[in-house]
Amino acid sequence: MLSRRQGFYVQAALPAPALLIVTGAIAYPLGLELWFSLSNAQVGQFGNFVGLANYAYLLHQPTYHQALVNTLIYTVATITIKAILGMAVALAIARHFPGRRLVYAFLFLPFVFPMTMGTMAWYYLLSNVHGALNYILMQSKLVPDGVNWLGSSGPLPMASLITVNVWHETGLFAVLLLAGLRSIGSEMIDSARLDGATSTQLFLHVVLPLLRPALVLGAALALMGSFGDFAIVHVLTNGGPANHTQTIPHLAFMVALRDGDVGVGGAVAISLLPVYFLMLAYLLRTVRR
């Protein structure tokens, strides 16, 4: 019986290291960052309490407003496009055809490929100095002078960021949706077909509702990836030109570590966390029911 009693303590102790680290990974940074956002801390200091001064300061900063809008556009656009394209990929490769496994592996490759390296390749692809995309556009006489993808002041730099993000992460949605599709089973599809359902009806009323868990998980993971993206913005545009593609995580990095103003940088990072958690809670609530 001794082993049973020992067993209880062992059971209780098993999650200890992970819980310690998880608590450390969330409570310590959240708490300290909250403090930073309420202080005048510089790099390497704790700083003094200044109340909500940093947040008040941000309210009047056009750069911050721009980063807010950009983060929202970037997040919503990438998630929507990835969900639609991922669905298209999943539907296309759900059926048997020769070479399917290879296609499957290739389509998922951008997702495991290091984001920084993939973005570097895109930077060169989009370059207006001998970049492939401009070369193709100019050769085909579609756009005789080429397009300034990353440096113009219009919507093109943001569109480029979204493109790279979509290229990188569509595979995730595709794989999740494909797993969902396969779990539906052919009998249900066949019986709906035999009952006279059209393809559209079949998709909207049979397939889509069953794919909801997969869509929600994909959206939650994509929300984290897009909302928290730093690498693509940093490598592709560095927030430029003139903050046109600045996002919240990248702005927090720039303000806190480039300018050394940890207090304001902390406020930038913390300010959007409630919104993030609300979006996340909304998503996850739909799957729990």
Next chain:
Amino acid sequence: MAIQDPPRPSSPLVPRRGTREPSPRPRGHEIGDTTFGRWMRIYVPVLLMLLVALFPFYWMLITSFKSPSELLDFSQSPLFVIKPTLEHYRHLFTQTNFARWTLNTAVVAVASTLISLLCSILAGYSLARLRYPGASAIGWGVFVTYLVPPTLLFLPLVLLIRELHLFNNLWSLILTYPTFLIPFSTWLLIGYFKSIPRELEESALMDGATRVQALLRIIAPLAFPGILSAAMFAFTLSWNEFLYSLIFMNDTIAKTIPVGVTSELIRGDDFFWGELMAASLLGSLPVALLYSFFVDRFVAGMTAGAVKG
């Protein structure tokens, strides 16, 4: 007390998710399929998708083989390489610290993966199996923690690493990567552990095995596919990590591949595209190889939560 060998199932007991019953019709043809319909619905979209997904890789490959003069020759099409050369690959190893960055990345990725796995297996098992108050709340908390973007919480870690004097030290990464690896792999493993029938270990416990023995000898072998998935994801995430490494590693010889490549192969406005693309390909080779051998594990790991929700 001597313990009987645990019963070894002859067939895997973990139900294989994502497999579909073979259809009685010819391979893959659904009711109402025509050849034209298959082309429009499968082959054309798939070829287009492949083109977009793979073109950047083609671009990296040809750029890495171009000679410097070819890279600067604007009269020639950039889409092909005329005289391939390995010059840039040689440069990486003779003129830059690429070999050292690779070593750093490998050490950090292996160490942080091992630490994270050890913690996650224990925690995942405990949260999936044992009935104690709050287990499901903790499991939920682990998932939410995993979903908090690390890019929003790096400032406190900067202070911590500064206090510990770990700047430019690989330990700074080995200690911080588990903060996002553990929540993820624990969440993934909880799902796997839950899919293993309880009766298996209960009979072992009846026979006098302790929990730890049950975990090591019955559960761990059965959950091995899940553990492999978690290991590969953790390894890939650490290998590819950018922000923490960018902040903590400033010395040339302390950098990891993503940071070294994007900082040292660009001088001001000079991009050394040949070396950059060669390094991007070589630097992701371990991840790509791992992926090509175990693509099913990757996918199974990613989709573990997708079907059941």
